[in-house]
Amino acid sequence: MGRLVPAVTRALDILELFLEGDGTYSAPEITRTLQLPRTTVHELLTTLAARSYLVPVPEQPGRYRLGVRTYQLGSRYAEQLDLAAEGQQVAREVAETCDETVHVAILEDTDVIYIAKVDSTHAVRMVSAAGRRLPAHCTSVGKMLLASLPLTELEARMAGREFAAMTPDSITDPEELLAALAGIREAGIASEHRESNPDVSCVAAPVRDSAGRVVAALSISVPMIRWSEERERELAELAAKGAGDLSVRLGHRGGR
DSSP, X not given: OOOOOHHHHXXXXXXXXXXXXXXXXXXXXXXXXXXXXHHHHHHHXXXXXXXXXXXXXXXXXXXXXXXXXXXXXXXXXXXXXXXXXXXXXXXXXXXXXXXSEEEEEEEETTEEEEEEEXXXXXXXXXXXXXXXXXXXXXXXXXXXXXXXSOHHHXXXXXXXXXXXXXXXXXXXXXXXXXXXXXXXXXXXXEEEESSSSTTEEEEEEEEEOTTSOEEEEEEEEEEGGGXXXXXXXXXXXXXXXXXXXXXXXXXXXXXX
């Protein structure tokens, strides 16, 4: 592995400062925050400004903000993002941690479509496939995605729908579903117990894009023989972490 270049590291440290606060900094603030020599900071600011990575704030003399070059780099990164590919990578990392089946799914109308999946290595495990479509109201990923919709949009999607049961435990009453979604919205995590498969329980967490919109959900599915309240709490935390990691890959800056 090559040696880190101190000057480049310092320049990147300066740029990353502008992700915080109001997005503007002065040279003295940067010097104080990063504990760098004043001369070094001025030289780096001059270089970054000359390359359009930083620009002076016109109405605030002595202060800088991010320049157009950073926007161009971010836009190119966003163009190259592939939700399915990023989701598959994160799902693999989560599955390696818990050795259970992990899915990433998106919402289409009132169904979910699984776009990424990694299997457990256990002999007894959930059997599914990427590309599979299921009713959203019967799955933890689906309920998470439905709960993330604006209420008016959720009601419009639900209007006139019949919610068929996949198992005896599936929620089929619209009012009961709305109440369940309200609880999920408040908790920030979704679960389902034997609602899509009589032998499986799941937990799911929301995945956000760079604008903070929920664009997918990540779930962990576990056969009932390995399920418990303690296990549910552990997997809920892991699902939230995995969904947060995937959100970061998509450019979200809001934290987990």
